[in-house]
Amino acid sequence: MPGAEMNSAVLDLNEAERARILAKAAAFAPPPATLPDGRRDLVGLSREELAAEMLALGEKPFRAKQLWHWLYHQGETDFARMNTIAKPMQMKLAERFVVGRPEVATQQDSADGTRKWLFRFRDQQQVETVYIPSADEDRGAVCISTQVGCTLSCRFCHTGTQALVRNLGAAEIVGQFIAARDSYGEWPSPKDGTPRHLSNIVVMGMGEPLYNYENVAKALKIVMDHEGIGLSRRRITLSTSGVVPMMDRCGVELGVGLAVSLHAVTDELRDEIVPLNRKYPIADLLAACRRYPGASNARRITFEYVMLRGVNDSEAEARELVRLISGMPAKVNLIPFNPWPGSPYKTSTSEAIHRFADILNDAGYASPIRRPRGRDILAACGQLKTESERKRKVAE
Ligand code: SF4
Numbered sequence: 001m002p003g004a005e006m007n008s009a010v011l012d013l014n015e016a017e018r019a020r021i022l023a024k025a026a027a028f029a030p031p032p033a034t035l036p037d038g039r040r041d042l043v044g045l046s047r048e049e050l051a052a053e054m055l056a057l058g059e060k061p062f063r064a065k066q067l068w069h070w071l072y073h074q075g076e077t078d079f080a081r082m083n084t085i086a087k088p089m090q091m092k093l094a095e096r097f098v099v100g101r102p103e104v105a106t107q108q109d110s111a112d113g114t115r116k117w118l119f120r121f122r123d124q125q126q127v128e129t130v131y132i133p134s135a136d137e138d139r140g141a142v143c144i145s146t147q148v149g150c151t152l153s154c155r156f157c158h159t160g161t162q163a164l165v166r167n168l169g170a171a172e173i174v175g176q177f178i179a180a181r182d183s184y185g186e187w188p189s190p191k192d193g194t195p196r197h198l199s200n201i202v203v204m205g206m207g208e209p210l211y212n213y214e215n216v217a218k219a220l221k222i223v224m225d226h227e228g229i230g231l232s233r234r235r236i237t238l239s240t241s242g243v244v245p246m247m248d249r250c251g252v253e254l255g256v257g258l259a260v261s262l263h264a265v266t267d268e269l270r271d272e273i274v275p276l277n278r279k280y281p282i283a284d285l286l287a288a289c290r291r292y293p294g295a296s297n298a299r300r301i302t303f304e305y306v307m308l309r310g311v312n313d314s315e316a317e318a319r320e321l322v323r324l325i326s327g328m329p330a331k332v333n334l335i336p337f338n339p340w341p342g343s344p345y346k347t348s349t350s351e352a353i354h355r356f357a358d359i360l361n362d363a364g365y366a367s368p369i370r371r372p373r374g375r376d377i378l379a380a381c382g383q384l385k386t387e388s389e390r391k392r393k394v395a396e
Pocket of ligand 1: 160
């Protein structure tokens with residue numbers, strides 16, 4: 001098939017796949033963001049939706065701008081304290097709306113400063129969120145979840161042992177970051193250049209974000225909005241197991257950093273460790289990485305590689321990895337496996353990890369070895385899991 005025709009065939013195929021993925025995501029949609037008393041949660045509405053709500057109340061568009069400022073710049077939850085809004089209007093808003101937060105079910109602090117929350121939503125479903133402070137600077141990343149459970153069953157991952165219950169809504173995704181900011185009192189949103197403790201977001205918690213794309217995209221657009229939280233896209237990294245058809249869209253629409261859970265250099269092994277590989281094999285995945293919009297030496301693609309003793313940690317595999325990613329602006333995060341109860345793997349030896357890293361480094365690829373964080377509270381990579389379970393149908 002001539003090149004152009006082949007490309008359009010690939011794109012058509014991707015379009016059909018995207019439609020299928022979005023339809024499946026809708027089947028696991030979150031419950032409506034409305035309280036039993038009929039009041040609606042304002043968090044998670046896009047600017048346009050907020051403006052439409054104000055219009056429906058007979059208010060001018062500037063109200064939406066004012067509210068946006070209170071919600072996302074000031075972090076205010078009480079309409080009565082929004083002092084640029086006149087009292088009658090405050091009351092009108094309080095009758096119809098709430099400014100919601102996920103409930104903190106538990107909070108645990110690790111000896112190394114990592115903090116993990118178990119957040120509970122209105123339907124009692126729960127996810128985990130982790131704040132990982134930088135070891136040497138006054139900043140840190142919030143690792144947020146995008147689904148309750150996960151469909152993908154990556155073999156090294158504790159979350160993967162929990163069936164997908166449902167997708168999180170935009171309010172629940174942005175709500176994790178907001179609640180983390182509440183926990184550290186980081187309001188109002190620090191202006192450009194002012195240091196932030198909660199300076200980065202990694203979309204790497206429970207779930208596969210590209211299987212819940214619409215809600216993730218909406219939440220990240222809220223987070224990036226300059227008149228609110230104002231976190232730059234350069235400070236956001238989305239991690240995928242390789243949902244190839246959605247990767248281009250993510251790059252074009254959001255422009256956030258991309259991390260890919262690679263973990264193996266042959267399809268045979270990756271089929272086993274990351275079963276999604278059977279659908280989107282390594283060659284397709286790397287092709288999508290090569291065309292990821294905005295990737296450059298300043299914004300390298302991160303490949304995540306969990307180090308499993310005797311499974312994927314040989315020198316030959318390190319050399320093959322170099323070959324696979326050659327010419328790509330990339331770095332490789334080497335993650336010593338974090339065991340969890342019943343996990344089938346062991347962590348690679350320190351010697352094996354360092355040998356692997358040396359081969360990558362010698363080939364010009366930064367390959368930091370991730371220091372396990374929050375292990376004592378099961379907050380490290382791949383260890384998140386909640387007790388939430390898919391509700392049985394009444395008939396069962
Ligand atoms: S690594 Fe991510 S995609 Fe794979 S099972 Fe765990 S949460 Fe799901």
